[in-house]
Amino acid sequence: MxxxxxxxxxxxxxxxxxxxxxxxxxxxxxxxxxxxxxxxxxxxxxxxxxxxxxxxxxxxxxxxxxxxxxxxxxxxxxxxxxxLMLVPDERAVFATLSVRDNLQIIAEASGHPDITPALESFPRLRERLTQRAGSMSGGERRMLALARALLARxxxxxxxxxxxxxxxxxxxxxxxxxxxxxxxxxxxxxxxxxxxxxxxxxxxxxxxxxxxxxxxxxxxxxxx
Structure with a gap:
């Protein structure tokens, strides 16, 4: 190639x-x-x-x-x-912020403030919107990291x-x-x-x- x-x-x-x-x-x-x-x-x-x-x-x-x-x-x-977006293996989330804030920061930075696409891809995050990201399970943090990358288009x-x-x-x-x-x-x-x-x-x-x-x-x- x-x-x-x-x-x-x-x-x-x-x-x-x-x-x-x-x-x-x-x-x-x-x-x-x-x-x-x-x-x-x-x-x-x-x-x-x-x-x-x-x-x-x-x-x-x-x-x-x-x-x-x-x-x-x-x-x-x-x-x-x-x-070019990287999701590293060390769980790329802001641990002290809520799930909603984690998503909103990326969505607004990308110029598309709607976080709905992330919630549609990972419905479990909808149930965790007010929860601190650092208190979630490893699998849920991984979902959040991927959802953040998705919102960056x-x-x-x-x-x-x-x-x-x-x-x-x-x-x-x-x-x-x-x-x-x-x-x-x-x-x-x-x-x-x-x-x-x-x-x-x-x-x-x-x-x-x-x-x-x-x-x-x-x-x-x-x-x-």
Whole structure:
């Protein structure tokens, strides 16, 4: 896939934390309107890759393009304005605020103050509107984090470890919701360990190993 046809293209990416380099010349091309799964064990570089895409970690070398535009040095805020939204694995909610306030902040910032789409996607949040986000269960906080990202109207939705720490039932429900988002044409990048749920919805699979790409192909190729 070339830059002209990729939603996001990461080329020769080197990045890390302090003196530790995590990504070692990583190349990825994320197709538009598809689900791309980043698979690998803990420490493979999946979360670091998503943070690089979102602008939370700068590249030491290499480049990132979005729809053919070089955004290597574009800030996290400006990437978000372009629709690049990351839901990190550490539950991206304001714990001391109510569920309603968590949703309203994002809705108003996006210029569309109606939070109804989030409540329609996650009816359980309607029952928790006045509750502090930090007092909810892990699954409910995960729903709220996803609902906040939805209200930002992302063009690229990046989700880190969707099922981490959740019951199989809740995880299955969230994977189902993410599949619905993907079917609407939103580009989805999902970082996860080797799970059937991720493979079932993926159009393209990358496997990372120690910060390098060890596999690229379709889910059936991966299974084979």
């Amino acid at each position: 070339t830059t002209a046809t990729a939603e996001l293209e990461l080329t020769g990416a080197r990045a890390g934390y302090g003196t530790v380099e995590v990504l070692h010349g990583l190349d990825l091309a994320i197709p538009p309107g598809k689900v791309t799964a980043l698979l690998g064990v803990n420490g493979a570089g999946k979360s670091t890759t998503l943070r690089v895409l979102a602008g939370l970690i700068p590249l030491r070398s290499g480049s990132l393009t979005w729809r053919g535009e070089d955004i290597t040095k574009v800030s996290t805020v400006d990437r978000a304005r372009r629709g 992302p063009s690229v939705l990046m989700v880190d470890e969707l099922s981490l720490g959740l019951s199989p039932k809740v995880a299955a429900d969230l994977f189902g919701w993410l599949a619905t988002v993907a079917s609407s044409g939103t580009t989805v990048v999902l970082a996860d360990q080797y799970t059937e749920q991720a493979l079932a919805m993926a159009d393209l699979v990358y496997v990372l190993h120690r910060g390098e790409r060890s596999f690229a192909g379709g889910p059936e190729e991966f299974r084979a």
